[in-house]
């Protein structure tokens with residue numbers, strides 16, 4: 698069998714999973730109320746509330762399909778992936794690049810858990826530490842821009858440096874469970890966590906080792922067709938005015954809690 702034909706056959710399950718994932722995201726976009734013309738986040742939340750249960754279920758199914766695709770996409774590196782469910786060093790990163798439907802899923806799971814109040818406290822603390830770093834990085838970029846191009850650069854290097862500095866603070870993600878030493882809400886974790894891997898001993902994921910480039914970590918990139926479909930889905934929720942940052946958005950959703958969840962909480966701490 699020619700090598701090309703073998704490659705084609707071997708990739709087929711991943712391509713099928715990729716198409717299924719994109720189709721699910723597109724169908725979910727169509728099923729999600731379009732909040733873009735809402736005058737406020739409160740109005741968007743009121744529009745969304747009657748369909749929220751469906752949106753959360755769709756997000757669960759999206760994550761299930763994403764996991765299926767990840768298993769197939771990781772086959773070339775297979776047993777070299779060092780990550781395990783009990784490993785939580787990377788849960789000190791500033792968690793961002795999260796879609797609005799994922800923020801809602803995570804928030805809904807947290808508000809029914811015993812860790813809800815702790816998660817909100819941590820989210821507030823994380824923002825208090827992240828925002829000054831962001832502002833400082835922006836001032837430095839602006840000063841440098843005056844000397845060079847006249848424009849501040851917010852490129853990958855800007856964000857890499859900013860996120861590395863935050864990681865070195867070793868603040869746990871709002872969802873992290875100190876007791877378990879790992880994610881406190883693994884089933885509801887966002888795609889950006891599911892797509893992050895290391896190919897070396899987890900010791901290389903420590904902030905100082907990461908800065909030195911000692912280990913091999915990577916973020917699995919979603920295919921364009923999936924990114925586009927997710928973009929369509931997320932656009933429908935723009936009226937909620939959430940950012941792509943976990944801590945920031947958990948706090949924003951909390952301000953809308955009474956509108957999004959009119960029945961109140963079913964369990965967990967007060």
Ligand code: SF4
Pocket residue numbers: 779780781784785786787788893894895897898899902914
């Ligand atoms: S990326 Fe590193 S710290 Fe995170 S789960 Fe994988 S091995 Fe552990």
Ligand code: SF4
Pocket residue numbers: 787788789792870871872873874879880881882883886887890
């Ligand atoms: S959501 Fe879970 S997996 Fe992701 S960074 Fe937070 S604790 Fe870790």
